[in-house]
Amino acid sequence: VDNHFIGIDVGGTTIKAGIVDAESRVIGLVSLPTCAARGQDYGLQQMELAARQALATAGIDVAQIAAIGVAVPGPLDLEMGVMLEPPNLKPWRNVPVRSHLAQAFGLPVVFQNDANAAAYGEFCAGAGRGARSLVMFTLGTGIGCGIVVEGRLLGGRHSHGAESGHMRIEIDKPRPCACGRAGCLEAYASVTALLARAREALSQERSSSLFKIPSADLTSEVIFQEASNCDSLADRLVEETAFYLAIGAVNLMHTIDPDVVVFGGGMAEAGGDLLNRIRRHIAREAFPVPAAKTSIRLAELGPKAGVIGAAGWARAVLGEAHLRR
Amino acid sequence: VDNHFIGIDVGGTTIKAGIVDAESRVIGLVSLPTCAARGQDYGLQQMELAARQALATAGIDVAQIAAIGVAVPGPLDLEMGVMLEPPNLKPWRNVPVRSHLAQAFGLPVVFQNDANAAAYGEFCAGAGRGARSLVMFTLGTGIGCGIVVEGRLLGGRHSHGAESGHMRIEIDKPRPCACGRAGCLEAYASVTALLARAREALSQERSSSLFKIPSADLTSEVIFQEASNCDSLADRLVEETAFYLAIGAVNLMHTIDPDVVVFGGGMAEAGGDLLNRIRRHIAREAFPVPAAKTSIRLAELGPKAGVIGAAGWARAVLGEAHLRR
Numbered sequence: 001v002d003n004h005f006i007g008i009d010v011g012g013t014t015i016k017a018g019i020v021d022a023e024s025r026v027i028g029l030v031s032l033p034t035c036a037a038r039g040q041d042y043g044l045q046q047m048e049l050a051a052r053q054a055l056a057t058a059g060i061d062v063a064q065i066a067a068i069g070v071a072v073p074g075p076l077d078l079e080m081g082v083m084l085e086p087p088n089l090k091p092w093r094n095v096p097v098r099s100h101l102a103q104a105f106g107l108p109v110v111f112q113n114d115a116n117a118a119a120y121g122e123f124c125a126g127a128g129r130g131a132r133s134l135v136m137f138t139l140g141t142g143i144g145c146g147i148v149v150e151g152r153l154l155g156g157r158h159s160h161g162a163e164s165g166h167m168r169i170e171i172d173k174p175r176p177c178a179c180g181r182a183g184c185l186e187a188y189a190s191v192t193a194l195l196a197r198a199r200e201a202l203s204q205e206r207s208s209s210l211f212k213i214p215s216a217d218l219t220s221e222v223i224f225q226e227a228s229n230c231d232s233l234a235d236r237l238v239e240e241t242a243f244y245l246a247i248g249a250v251n252l253m254h255t256i257d258p259d260v261v262v263f264g265g266g267m268a269e270a271g272g273d274l275l276n277r278i279r280r281h282i283a284r285e286a287f288p289v290p291a292a293k294t295s296i297r298l299a300e301l302g303p304k305a306g307v308i309g310a311a312g313w314a315r316a317v318l319g320e321a322h323l324r325r
Numbered sequence: 326v327d328n329h330f331i332g333i334d335v336g337g338t339t340i341k342a343g344i345v346d347a348e349s350r351v352i353g354l355v356s357l358p359t360c361a362a363r364g365q366d367y368g369l370q371q372m373e374l375a376a377r378q379a380l381a382t383a384g385i386d387v388a389q390i391a392a393i394g395v396a397v398p399g400p401l402d403l404e405m406g407v408m409l410e411p412p413n414l415k416p417w418r419n420v421p422v423r424s425h426l427a428q429a430f431g432l433p434v435v436f437q438n439d440a441n442a443a444a445y446g447e448f449c450a451g452a453g454r455g456a457r458s459l460v461m462f463t464l465g466t467g468i469g470c471g472i473v474v475e476g477r478l479l480g481g482r483h484s485h486g487a488e489s490g491h492m493r494i495e496i497d498k499p500r501p502c503a504c505g506r507a508g509c510l511e512a513y514a515s516v517t518a519l520l521a522r523a524r525e526a527l528s529q530e531r532s533s534s535l536f537k538i539p540s541a542d543l544t545s546e547v548i549f550q551e552a553s554n555c556d557s558l559a560d561r562l563v564e565e566t567a568f569y570l571a572i573g574a575v576n577l578m579h580t581i582d583p584d585v586v587v588f589g590g591g592m593a594e595a596g597g598d599l600l601n602r603i604r605r606h607i608a609r610e611a612f613p614v615p616a617a618k619t620s621i622r623l624a625e626l627g628p629k630a631g632v633i634g635a636a637g638w639a640r641a642v643l644g645e646a647h648l649r650r
Contacts, residue, residue, distance in 0.1 A: 075612075075614070132482060133481075133482050145580075147580070149474055149477075149479060150477070152474075152475070154474060154580075154581065154582075155582075156458075156581065156582025156583075156615075157457060157458050157582050157583060157584045157618075157619075158582055158614050158615050158618045158619070159582070159614070160578065160579060160582040160612060160614060160615045161580070161581065161582040162580060162582075163579040163580070163582075163612070164576075164579060164580045166579045166612070167492070167575075167576040167579055167580060168494060168572050168575065168576055168610070169493060169494065169495075169496055170494075170495060170496050170497055171494055171495050171513075171568075171569070171572060172495055172497050172498050173497050179612070181610065243496075244496070247493050247496060250492075250493065251489075251492040251493060251576070252580065253485065254485060254488040254489060254491045254492055255470075255472070255479075255487060255488070255489045255492060255577065255580060255581075256479065256481065256486065256580075257479075257480075257481025257482050257483055257484070257485040257486040257487075257488070258481075258482055259482045285493070285506065287400075287485060287488070287491070287504070289400070289483050289484070289485060290481075290483050290485045293482075293483045294482075294483070
């Protein structure tokens with residue numbers, strides 16, 4: 001019976017695919033290089049190939065698959081099922097992911113952006129299990145965000161739902177953001193922003209242990225490590241990062257008011273006591289009721305979140321379509 | 326047949342009630358004084374009386390009513406149907422609005438906060454007609470917010486959904502907010518904030534025509550009037566207000582991504598070209614797609630929005646309950 005789903009997660013370096021069952025378990029997870037520079041037709045072939053390999057590895061026939069869920073980097077057009085111009089996948093442009101996969105497999109394809117898919121994965125099977133509403137921040141080069149409201153992903157009316165890495169948290173002296181605007185959360189609390197703030201500070205404070213580290217070796221991991229070694233500059237940088245992330249979380253707690261706020265991505269996992277620092281700032285910055293009742297958690301699914309969430313959202317959308325009939 | 330609804334809107338000075346039909350038309354709108362100082366039992370009686378007078382005025386029998394919708398000032402406990410400690414309705418505390426009205430009329434009662442109800446009213450019958458998702462800001466002493474996502478009011482999991490007047494837009498030099506925190510949108514763009522900024526500026530700039538106005542007579546209307554008379558300080562104050570409101574709107578466009586953002590409340594209506602100023606800032610501050618596609622509008626229902634929205638939300642919740650059976 002067709003109660004399995006293919007989940008595909010398209011990233012800047014790899015394309016992952018897996019077979020996901022009704023309990024959100026992943027079977028036959030495979031990973032292929034994206035090789036974006038080879039162009040989007042090659043990319044579409046890699047997506048198809050990853051899915052076929054996942055089926056073979058899992059020993060599942062395509063007849064057992066109800067639908068395909070795909071997670072891709074934005075910006076995208078949800079309604080058209082097309083990736084627009086993903087900055088990390090040059091030179092891709094207007095990539096018809098949904099129609100290509102629908103034709104290749106003869107299956108319904110449900111399309112979503114990667115941060116939303118990861119949030120839905122955590123909602124189904126990770127840090128958000130049992131919740132009805134969830135906000136997730138994925139901390140990396142940028143800050144991705146995904147929002148689930150009463151079980152439904154918030155995709156937005158123009159495919160710009162949950163782009164909350166680009167909510168402005170500073171108007172007076174805004175830091176420039178990679179998006180071309182200024183003052184965005186991402187310009188303060190992404191890995192890129194942390195490193196930029198570190199470099200600025202190091203031009204002033206030469207007593208820090210970070211000063212001895214060659215600029216090319218300065219990573220968020222090193223900063224977190226030195227913070228745990230009581231370097232005062234590293235500690236300040238981590239504390240500021242926690243504060244900025246708490247402001248982002250509180251702004252969404254006062255807007256979405258979810259059951260749980262999840263932090264994922266490399267920096268969250270490597271961040272040692274980052275989560276507890278964030279929690280302390282949230283306790284001060286949020287209204288008493290959400291401060292007391294909202295659960296603040298680390299992501300649990302790691303790199304599988306996108307595959308699980310893409311497949312899970314396909315299952316949810318298909319279920320609703322059945323209900324409407 | 327029971328296809329009418331009673332909408333009740335509890336405010337700091339008046340309690341309004343009206344009979345709302347399936348097309349969101351209001352019949353028999355009545356308004357009674359709240360007299361909060363007389364206590365909450367008196368308040369509950371006034372709500373009941375307003376509803377009975379609305380029925381009598383409209384010539385509608387209670388048997389024709391399917392449910393009652395009530396809009397009340399926050400904070401509240403949506404699940405319990407209780408108002409907690411509304412700052413504008415002292416000394417009310419833990420007011421059992423839902424159970425009182427349910428018992429008085431033998432009808433289902435659906436409870437919501439006032440800014441959310443106003444947003445739902447505009448969604449059903451005002452500036453958001455035809456939209457699927459909407460964000461509304463109500464500009465007054467504070468900044469109320471209401472959010473509709475795919476036809477459903479965003480109440481939140483702890484009754485704190487759409488409290489986005491208290492999203493932080495400034496971290497470096499945050500202005501203190503009436504909520505006890507700092508840097509909130511409300512601390513920049515409410516009527517209270519506009520007047521506070523005006524007074525601060527007037528302590529420096531004595532050439533403005535605003536300087537001749539006695540402090541007690543300084544209102545947002547006067548500032549908008551003088552801005553249209555080309556007073557440069559008044560113009561700057563209005564322009565800054567528009568900028569702050571645009572930041573608030575953009576933050577929610579990048580989170581909710583609605584079809585329409587609605588500005589309501591006295592200051593929005595009296596604000597002359599305020600809406601066009603807000604639109605210009607949004608065009609600069611938002612991502613290109615939502616900037617181009619999101620409609621930015623003034624509220625249309627004025628003081629009826631709460632009654633229409635409270636009743637409309639009762640109709641929606643009741644309809645869903647029927648579907649689930």
